[in-house]
Amino acid sequence: MANVSVAAEWQLLYNRYYRKPELYPMRWKHIDLSRNKVACAPFGGPIAVIRDDSKIVQLYAESALRKLRIFNSAGVQISETVWKHPGGRLIGMAWTDDQTLACLVQDGTIFRYNIHAELVEPSISMGKECFEQNVVDSVFWANGVVCLTESQRIFCVADFKNPKPHELAEPGLEDSAPLCMAVIEPQYVMSGNVEVLLGVTEGGLVVVEEDSVQRVETVGGEVLGPLQKLAVSGDGKWLAAFTHDGQLLVMPTDFSEIKFACNCESALPPEQLAWCGMDSVVLYWDDMLLMVGPIGEPVRYLYDEPVILIPECDGVRILSNSSMEFLQRVPDSTVSIFKIGSTSPAALLYDALDHFDRRSAKADENLRLIRSSLPEAVETCIDAAGHEFDVSRQRTLLRAASYGQAFCSHFQRDRIQEMCKTLRVLNAVRSSEVGIPLSIKQYKLLTPSVLIARLINAHQHLLALRISEYLGLNQEVVIMHWSCSKITASLAIPDATLLEILLDKLRLCKGISYAAVAAHADKNGRRKLAAMLVEHEPRSSKQVPLLLSIGEEDTALAKATESGDTDLVYLVLFHIWQKRPALEFFGTIQAKPLARDLFITYSRCYKHEFLKDFFLSTGQLNEVAFLLWKESWELSKNPMASKGSPLHGPRIKLIEKSQGLFSETKEHNFESKAAEEHAKLLRIQHELEVSTKQAIFVDSSISDTIRTCIVLGNHRAAMKVRTEFKVSEKRWYWLKVFALATIRDWDALEKFSKEKRPPIGFRPFVEACIDADEKGEALKYIPKLADPRERAESYARIGMAKEAADAASQAKDGELLGRLKLTLSQNTSASSLFDTLRSSFQGVS
Structure with a gap:
């Protein structure tokens, strides 16, 4: 009996059953669809209603102010706002993928509203040409729009997230306006750009793209007459077209053939034409709905009130003043169970449950009949339950599946659990207060995360949180949105109280961004609350x-x-x-x-x-002093700081300043003295560079400065540096000896050696001569060396073996003889001489 009552609601279109259950009685009042412009979002989305300003209508008791009102699919009002926009008549409106309502007015401006009827800034302009020429028609799709101007030019915004209007190719319509317009969305076009289809009075189609126009006058050898109405299928592959002589044609969008044609018995074009999933096409005239399939007689539904068709991926929703219905093909699993006279395993299993509930032995008989097909029957019952909107029927089908599963050894145990989970979510969002009548196919296509995002945007936070928790999804996005909405809506609540309310929920989610909520509080002018919130950010x-x-x-x-x-x-x-x-x-x-x-x-x-x-x-004066000193060195790297450059002046001043700062503290006496001497030396070196016109003094040491002065013959300057810096006599002698040797002034060197007994001895004189390869000059000083060892080594260095041996014999040092032998290793006679001397020393010892 149950099977009869279920199947009695169905209509047969050739060999396929269709059903049209009522989803909701509409809860709105005094809404007449014929007097309003209406935009319905797919996937059970919201409905926007605004009085149609192109019609003269009686106002009844309502205000003369035009209001934009937004309802859920059950007719429960979500929000409303007064329509204030200038710019001419409202040409078209539609919901985008992210449930923003886009409203296009005559001057080409698109105003956008969220689900709470709040204006989303900024508005979008279709461009100067649209503003000047006026928009007369438009077609929206998921995230874009094309519009037609009075001068038959077509403009497009391909993506509202990046709204750059551009003109498509000139369609060449001259002055005749197109009879109808449709679009193939960019995602279904090879070029990735939108394709606009225009039905024209001379017959056939004009296909307009970004930079090309194509005329389609024949399809599969048949001439196309004028087309009055067009509808593209959800996958962009098929086009339904209503002709001037009352025929419905269905063809692929490459226009290769006419797949089927159906005479609709009315040459009057339908008000609406829409695809019912991918299986049939629905046409609506003011009192009748006609459903046409590829084969067989069309199905008629009569209406005594206006309706709006809302295409979905698996059917079409039908909105009237009083109800929301869903016309869909009956799923195969449902047909196999509830078709009158069905003896499928699933139908027998469903029947077996009925007998079991009535305690009839026929339940066992039914199970024995289908034992080999029991897993298939269980799966069919589960699938059918998923497609049902009636909760009691869902429950009965799932009980039948569970009953059959008890006798299956190899059936996946979690399939029923999964379906129960899905149906609990669907039933929760289908309630009239939420008003999102998703089918299971729509739910899977939409995905749970997008559904939760839509619930959040509709401020259904508690339901969104419970679904997230139930499905094991991240709850952070829900709690974050709720927190920000709570801050915006709670201007009268004190900061401390609101903080506790927020923390109570924010603590539910580990790792949640308190900083993001605090940023929203700050944006809303609640700086103190923001500071209190950010304290909790880890x-x-x-x-x-x-x-x-x-x-x-x-x-x-x-x-x-x-x-x-x-x-x-x-x-x-x-x-x-x-x-x-x-x-x-x-x-x-x-x-x-x-x-x-x-x-x-x-x-x-x-x-x-x-x-x-x-x-x-x-x-910290010493730190300042070090910085000044460092700056002085930085100045020295300047390529201009040479050849007596005036840049040396600032350098010296910087060092003198640092010396003054060092002298302020006792701990930096050394630094103070060093800075003082550095400045003094730089000053002298600078003067020397100026006088000699040679940039060779600055930044050299005291020793190098003295040596350079002597080399240049400026003995007075050398003596001045010696005196200024108290250079010791020994150091002075060393520097002068090697400086004179450098310029090979041997007379001056000899004279210098005779001024008085040198405090450094005569060895530096010898070395300076030997280094300059002047053996004769060296011989002047070697005999004056007091230490016989030094004399022996010096003679050996200039190759005088006998004299070296004589000096070594005076020293009586065997080790010295070995060293001298190595020095004179090239000289064979010298080597034997040293060996003889060494033997004589050993004999003595």
């Missing part, structure tokens, strides 16, 4: 930037320092540096060692002057 990388944006610089610095993240500390430092006066900034960082050290490190490289101010403000 991630410094999110906490610190927000503290800076709400003006909590000191707290941000403390948090950044605690984190030990030098990048974060630098972020805060630079922020405070720009905002605060220097002295206040110095005071802030002085108390934070890490921040202070990082500031000093950075400033040493890039901000010397600012760092000097910091050290002066904190009384």
Whole structure:
């Protein structure tokens, strides 16, 4: 009996059954669809209604103000707003993929509203040409729109997220307006651009793309007459067209053939033409709905009130003033169970449950009949349950599946559980208060995460949270949106109270971004609440930037320092540096060692002057002195600081300043003295460069300066440097000996050796002569060497073996003889001489 009552509601279109269950009685009042423009979103989305300003209508008791009202699919009002837009008549409106309502007016402006009837800024313009020429028609799709102007030009916005209007190719319609217009969405076109189909009065189609226009006058050898109405299938592959002589044609969108044609018995074009899934086409005239399939007689449904067709992926929703229905092909699983006279395994299993409930033995008989097909019967019952909108029928089908599963050994146990889960979610969102009548196919295509996003946007936060928890999805997105919405809507609640309300929910989700909620509070002018919220953010990388944006610089610095993240500390430092006066900034960082050290490190490289101010403000004069000294060295690297350059003047002044600062503290006596002498030496060197016109003195040592002076013959200058810097006599002798040897002034060297007994002895004289390869000059000084060892080695170095041997014999040093032998290894007679001497020493010992 149950089978009869279920199947009695179906209509047969050739060999396929269709059903049209009522989803909701509409809960709105005084809404007449014929007096309004209506936009319905697919996937059970919201309905937008606004009075049609192109019709003269009686106002009844309503206000003369035009209102845009938004309802859910059950007719429960979600929001409303007064329509205030100038720009002419409303040409068209539609819902985008993200459930934003796009409204196109006559001057080519698109105003966008969210589901709460709040205007989304900015509005989009279709361009100057649309503004000047007026828009007369439009077609929307998921995220775009094409519009037709009075001068028959077509403009397109392909993506509302990147709204750049552009004109398509000139369709060449002259002055005759097209009879109808449809689009093939970019995702179904090879070029990736939208394709516009125009039905024209002379017959056939004009296909307009970005840069091409194609005339389609014949399809499969048949001439196309004028087309009055067009509809493209959901997958972009098929086109349904209603002709001037009352025929419905279905053809592929490559126009290769006419797949089928059906005479509709009316030459009057339908008000609406829509695809019912992919199986049939629905046409609507003011009192009749006609469903046409590829074979067989069409099915008629009569209506005494206006309806709106809403195409879905698996059917078409039918909205009237009083109800929302869903016309769909009956799923195969449902047909196999409920078809009158069905003896399929699933029908017998469903029947067996009925007998079992009535305690009849026929239940066991039915099970024995289908034992080999029991898993298939269970699967069919589960599938049929998924396609049902009636909750009691869902329950009965699932009980039948569960009953059959008890006798199956190899059936997947979690299939029923999965279906129960899915149906609980679907039943929750189908309730009239939520009003999202999704079928199971639509739900799978939409995905749970998108459904939750839509619930959130409709402020159904509790339901979204429960579904997320039930399906094991991330709840963070729900709680975040709820928190931000709560802040926006709770302007009268004190900060401390609202904080506790928010924390109560935010704590449900580990790792949630308190900083993002705090940022929203700050954006809404609740800075104190933002500061309190950000305290709970565990991630410094999110906490610190927000503290800076709400003006909590000191707290941000403390948090950044605690984190030990030098990048974060630098972020805060630079922020405070720009905002605060220097002295206040110095005071802030002085108390934070890490921040202070990082500031000093950075400033040493890039901000010397600012760092000097910091050290002066904190009384670190020695640090300032070191900086000045470093600056003096930086000046020396300047390529202009040569050849008696005046840049040496500032260098010397910098060193003198640093010397003055070093002298302020006893701990830096050495540095003070060094700086003083450095300045004095630089001054002398600068003067020497000026007088000699040679850039060879500056930045050389005292010793090098003296040596250079002697080499240049400027003995007076050398003596002056010696006197100024108290150069010791021994050092003076060394420098002068080697300087005179360098310029090979042997007479001067000899004269110098005779001035008095040299304090360094005569060895440096010998070495200087030998190094200059002047053996004769060396012989003047070798006999004057007091130590026989030194004499022996010096003679050996200039190749005088006998004299070396004589001196060595005086020293009586066997080791020395071995060294001399090595020095004179090339000389065979010398080697035997040293061997003889060594033998005689050993004999004596």
